Amino acid sequence: xxxxxxxxxxxxxxxxxxxxxxxxxxxxxxxxxxxxxxxxxxxxxxxxxxxxxxxxxxxxxxxxxxxxxxxxxxxxxxxxxxxxxxxxxxxxxxxxxxxxxxxxxxxxxxxxxxxxxxxxxxxxxxxxxxxxxxxxxxxxxxxxxxxxxxxxxxxxxxxxxxxxxxxxxxxxxxxxxxxxxxxxxxxxxxxxxxxxxxxxxxxxxxxxxxxxxxxxxxxxxxxxxxxxxxxxxxxxxxxxxxxxxxxxxxxxxxxxxxxxxxxxxxxxxxxxxxxxxxxxxxxxxxxxxxxxxxxxxxxxxxxxxxxxxxxxxxxxxxxxxxxxxxxxxxxxxxxxxxxxxxx
Amino acid sequence: xxxxxxxxxxxxxxxxxxxxxxxxxxxxxxxxxxxxxxxxxxxxxxxxxxxxxxxxxxxxxxxxxxxxxxxxxxxxxxxxxxxxxxxxxxxxxxxxxxxxxxxxxxxxxxxxxxxxxxxxxxxxxxxxxxxxxxxxxxxxxxxxxxxxxxxxxxxxxxxxxxxxxxxxxxxxxxxxxxxxxxxxxxxxxxxxxxxxxxxxxxxxxxxxxxxxxxxxxxxxxxxxxxxxxxxxxxxxxxxxxxxxxxxxxxxxxxxxxxxxxxxxxxxxxxxxxxxxxxxxxxxxxxxxxxxxxxxxxxxxxxxxxxxxxxxxxxxxxxxxxxxxxxxxxxxxxxxxxxxxxxxxxxxx
Numbered sequence: 001x002x003x004x005x006x007x008x009x010x011x012x013x014x015x016x017x018x019x020x021x022x023x024x025x026x027x028x029x030x031x032x033x034x035x036x037x038x039x040x041x042x043x044x045x046x047x048x049x050x051x052x053x054x055x056x057x058x059x060x061x062x063x064x065x066x067x068x069x070x071x072x073x074x075x076x077x078x079x080x081x082x083x084x085x086x087x088x089x090x091x092x093x094x095x096x097x098x099x100x101x102x103x104x105x106x107x108x109x110x111x112x113x114x115x116x117x118x119x120x121x122x123x124x125x126x127x128x129x130x131x132x133x134x135x136x137x138x139x140x141x142x143x144x145x146x147x148x149x150x151x152x153x154x155x156x157x158x159x160x161x162x163x164x165x166x167x168x169x170x171x172x173x174x175x176x177x178x179x180x181x182x183x184x185x186x187x188x189x190x191x192x193x194x195x196x197x198x199x200x201x202x203x204x205x206x207x208x209x210x211x212x213x214x215x216x217x218x219x220x221x222x223x224x225x226x227x228x229x230x231x232x233x234x235x236x237x238x239x240x241x242x243x244x245x246x247x248x249x250x251x252x253x254x255x256x257x258x259x260x261x262x263x264x265x266x267x268x269x270x271x272x273x274x275x276x277x278x279x280x281x282x283x284x285x286x287x288x289x290x291x292x293x294x295x296x297x298x299x300x301x302x303x304x305x306x307x308x309x310x311x312x313x314x315x316x317x318x319x320x321x322x323x324x325x326x327x328x329x330x331x332x333x334x335x336x337x338x339x340x341x342x343x
Numbered sequence: 344x345x346x347x348x349x350x351x352x353x354x355x356x357x358x359x360x361x362x363x364x365x366x367x368x369x370x371x372x373x374x375x376x377x378x379x380x381x382x383x384x385x386x387x388x389x390x391x392x393x394x395x396x397x398x399x400x401x402x403x404x405x406x407x408x409x410x411x412x413x414x415x416x417x418x419x420x421x422x423x424x425x426x427x428x429x430x431x432x433x434x435x436x437x438x439x440x441x442x443x444x445x446x447x448x449x450x451x452x453x454x455x456x457x458x459x460x461x462x463x464x465x466x467x468x469x470x471x472x473x474x475x476x477x478x479x480x481x482x483x484x485x486x487x488x489x490x491x492x493x494x495x496x497x498x499x500x501x502x503x504x505x506x507x508x509x510x511x512x513x514x515x516x517x518x519x520x521x522x523x524x525x526x527x528x529x530x531x532x533x534x535x536x537x538x539x540x541x542x543x544x545x546x547x548x549x550x551x552x553x554x555x556x557x558x559x560x561x562x563x564x565x566x567x568x569x570x571x572x573x574x575x576x577x578x579x580x581x582x583x584x585x586x587x588x589x590x591x592x593x594x595x596x597x598x599x600x601x602x603x604x605x606x607x608x609x610x611x612x613x614x615x616x617x618x619x620x621x622x623x624x625x626x627x628x629x630x631x632x633x634x635x636x637x638x639x640x641x642x643x644x645x646x647x648x649x650x651x652x653x654x655x656x657x658x659x660x661x662x663x664x665x666x667x668x669x670x671x672x673x674x675x676x677x678x679x680x681x682x683x684x685x686x687x688x689x690x691x
Contacts, residue, residue, distance in 0.1 A: 088489070140676045143629045145436070145489070149616055150672035157664030164661070262664075263612075270493055283487050313508065319501030325494035330484045 035280030036292040043295050046302040053309035063185035069301040070179065070188045071096070071251045074195060075268055076275035076293035078243035081203075083276050085236035086216035086285030091133065091148040092244050093269030094155035097260065099126045099248020101163035104258025108169035115174035123245035129155070130241020134234035152269070156262040168257030178253035188254075192294060195246055200290045203239060212236050217286025274325045275300055282332070382626040385681065386641040389674070393645060397652040404651070410532035413647055415602060418536040419611070421643035422595035423618035424625070425543055426588040428639045431622055432551070433564045433581060434631025435481060435488030437588045441615040442499035443473045444596025445608060449503060451597055452515040452606045459520045467593050473499065474589020475582065482581030503608050515606050525601015536598050543591065547636040560584060564631025620671045621646050626678055645674075 023031075050065075051057045075092055082089045099122050106118040137147045180187035203209045211232040214222040223229050247268075252258050277283065278299065279292030303324075304317035394404065403409040423440050430437040451466035477495055480486040503511065527535035551557035563570050563580050571577050599614075600606050619629075625642030627634025649670060653663040 136672070136676075140679060142672070142675045142679050145629055146619075146623050146675050147672060149619060150668045150675070153616070153668030153671065154665050155668075157661045157666075157668065159661075160664065161659070161661035164659070263609075266612075270497065273490065273493060274497075277490060283490065313505045315501050315504035317501065318504065319498045322494040322497030322499075322501065325497070326480060326486060326491060329486045329490045329494075330480065333485045333487075 036289065036295065039279060039292050039295045039299065043299050043302075046299055046306060050302055050306050050309065053306065059183045059185055063180055063183060063188065065298065065301060065305070066185045066188040066192070067179045067254050069298050070192055070254060071247050072268070072271055072275060072301065073192050073294045073297040074243055074247035074250055075272040076279065076297045077195065077200065077290045078240040078247065079269075079272040079276045080279065080281050080288070080290045080293045081212070081243065082236055082240045083281050083283060084216045084285060084288060085212045085233060086219060087137070087144045087233065087236065088273075088283075089130075089133075089148045089237070089240055090145060090269055091152040091155055092240065092247075092272050093265035093267065094152040094159065094262070095126055095130065095241065095244040095265075096247040096251060096268055097258075097262070097265040098129075098155045098159040098162070099123070099245045100251045100258040101159040101248075101260050102258075103249050103252040104167045104170065105162050107171065107174065107252065108167065108257075110171060112171060112173040112177065115171050119174075119249045122249055123242055126245030126248065127238050127241040130244065131234060131238040133241075134237025137237070138230045138233050152265065156260075156265055159260040159262075159265075163258060163260050166257060166259035168255075170252055170256050175253050175256055178250060191250065195243070196290060196294065199239075199242065204289065208232065208235055212239075213286050215285070271297075271300060271321075274321055277325055277332075278328050280332075283329070382678070382681075383637050383641065386625065386638055386645065390641055390645050390648065393648050393652065397648055397655065400652060401655040407532045411528065411534055413644070413651065414532065414537055415526075415534040416650075417643050417647040418534070418540045419595045419599040419602065420614055420617060420621060420647060421540055421640055422543060422591055422598060423611070423614050424621040424639045424643050425547055425636060426591040426595070427618050427622040428547070428625070428627050428634065428636050429560065429584050429591075430488065430588050431564075431627050431629050432560050432631060432634060433584050434567070434629075435581075435584075436619065436629060437477065437492045437585065437592070438489065438615060439473065439477065439492040439495040439499065440588065440592035440595070440618060441609075441612045442496040442503070443470055443589055443592040444599065444611045444614075445606075446473070446499050446503050446596070447593035448517075448596040448600035448610070449506075449511060449515070449606045449608075451521060452517050452600065453511050453513060455516045455518050456514065459518050462518055463520070463597070466597060467590060470589040470591070470593025470596075471586055472589070473592075474586035477589065478582035478585030481585060482578035500608070507608070517600050517604055517606065521597050521601040522604060523601070525598050526604070536601070539594065539598060543594070544636060544640060551635055556580070556583060561632055564633075566632075617646055620675075624671065624674045624678065646671075 054061055075096055078092045078095075079089060082092075102125065103118055103122045106121075107115050110118065133147060133151045136142075136151075137144045140147065176184075176187070178187060178191060211222070211227045212235075214225065214227050215229060215232050215236070219229065222232075275293045275297040276288075277296075279288065279290075279294070279296035281288030281293060300321060303320055304314045307317050307320070308314045398404045401409075404413070423444070426437050426440045447466040447469045450469050451462045454462040454465050473495065477488075477491055480491045481488045506512075524535050524539060529535050529537060551560065559570070559575055559580050562573075562575065563577055567577055570580075595614075596611055599611050603610070621642035622634070622639050623629065623642070624645060625634065625636075625638030625640070627638060649667065653666055656663075658666075
């Protein structure tokens with residue numbers, strides 16, 4: 001069983017080692033996409049449940065779900081790339097809040113074009129900061145959890161520095177373009193899908209994408225096969241920074257402003273880890289993609305809504321989220337244990 | 344000593360010289376080696392320097408009350424960091440300490456009508472219960488400790504928030520015992536909570552050094568597979584570690600609620616990340632197997648004094664957070680440089 005996912009056809013040319021007997025196309029598909037399909041099924045069940053609770057299910061209701069998930073979905077992508085590369089980033093939430101504050105500082109009193117320029121600038125800045133974090137992790141040899149933990153303090157402080165109080169007044173055109181009108185779910189859906197298609201898909205298929213998967217699945221093997229470990233690691237964080245920046249801009253668009261609340265960042269980080277785990281990305285790295293985490297983010301948004309619909313205290317959703325995360329990791333661990341043990 | 348083999352063919356005299364050189368080098372280690380062997384000394388030095396700098400900005404630290412306030416504030420942090428130290432020695436981490444602490448403090452205050460002993464027992468029971476669930480999941484079901492405890496924190500937040508409108512509703516009088524221990528003064532600059540802290544420190548420092556469980560905790564953190572092959576019941580060790588961690592978190596929560604005289608759903612959450620930071624600064628590796636509680640005590644004191652210094656610096660809250668993060672990073676970095684417990688890149 002190969003652990004490196006052969007996403008690029010022909011990349012194994014020249015291998016002289018004996019390959020394991022080929023598995024059938026279906027079993028490969030099931031192994032690779034099984035988890036995502038499972039999450040999609042869970043999402044479908046939750047969606048049907050939610051629809052059955054509402055007297056009317058139209059564009060407004062869909063928009064509430066999709067625009068409400070956009071930020072978490074993008075943040076889950078950020079965490080996802082980094083976890084796939086075998087790391088973890090406890091600062092994605094603070095990075096998002098920083099991006100949110102920076103765009104809320106620059107965007108007010110600007111037209112649509114100005115806002116879009118600001119959005120690009122903000123994403124570039126978060127990407128640069130994330131690169132720096134990745135570089136510090138690689139250069140210092142301090143475990144990634146610790147570096148990103150310290151970075152989360154720094155970023156929360158920087159958010160407070162650029163914006164010392166909540167601020168609104170972002171151009172309505174920009175809000176409509178990113179989050180959509182109250183009865184128009186398309187912009188939010190297209191942005192999530194767009195980021196997946198335009199940023200993630202090419203990345204995954206590229207040399208760098210393959211290197212990220214290789215690094216995550218076995219660092220030593222990747223090193224011995226000539227993968228530039230340090231660079232790949234730093235660039236995975238850069239990609240995470242791009243996605244976190246997108247999440248920050250999306251947050252600005254969906255709330256019409258920004259606020260430097262550190263607890264927003266902490267909660268968002270925890271949610272992103274939850275979405276990544278539920279989305280089928282193995283914490284050990286190298287396994288999974290970003291579609292799963294996006295679907296999982298939708299599930300995580302639907303759960304409190306459904307509880308509210310049931311007349312339960314929506315705070316129970318916290319409990320439910322915790323239980324789901326734990327169960328998913330426990331079950332995934334047991335499955336992996338069974339898979340690696342010869343029967 | 345594979346370094347010696349290439350010159351094995353040389354004359355006896357030459358090889359004797361080489362050996363003598365090696366011996367001289369080992370007998371007189373450089374200052375770096377010496378410092379790396381005594382991390383507590385380095386940390387104590389950092390603490391003294393930091394304290395001196397802080398005194399320069401805030402001379403109240405030289406008074407009895409100043410010293411007392413540092414010790415008083417460092418105590419809950421050090422107790423939470425004790426949880427982290429135990430977990431990190433096994434290669435784990437416990438991110439549910441803050442919520443466990445909040446929950447335990449809430450239960451103690453809510454049940455105070457039943458008498459102090461029952462209320463305290465229930466609060467500590469909460470800690471042990473939460474720790475047992477964490478321990479079973481990590482030890483038996485092999486759930487990643489980071490995820491397990493994040494999930495547990497989420498569950499506890501839900502339980503407490505919902506409970507406030509149900510079975511936890513009603514009076515919240517912080518117990519007199521807790522208030523006295525949490526905010527009283529023993530003698531001079533020594534707050535009463537130092538008694539609890541000293542007790543915990545003695546048990547942890549001595550226990551980790553010389554008890555069977557203590558030694559096995561290091562062994563499990565160093566190499567779990569080797570431990571299992573050597574006949575150690577790894578799951579029992581992990582269970583014990585997380586139960587102790589939950590218990591310590593409950594104690595920390597009670598101490599904090601005694602100091603502030605309040606209970607709240609998220610009152611100790613701001614201690615969570617500093618507790619990890621204090622442990623890391625104290626030289627316990629998050630990868631497991633190295634470190635100890637002595638360093639953590641110094642780490643907690645350093646962070647408390649640092650906080651005091653930043654408060655006195657008359658900079659904005661924003662810069663305080665930035666500096667805090669940078670200093671934590673710098674301390675962790677220099678520690679890794681000094682002791683060489685670096686995470687290796689690739690197959691190097």
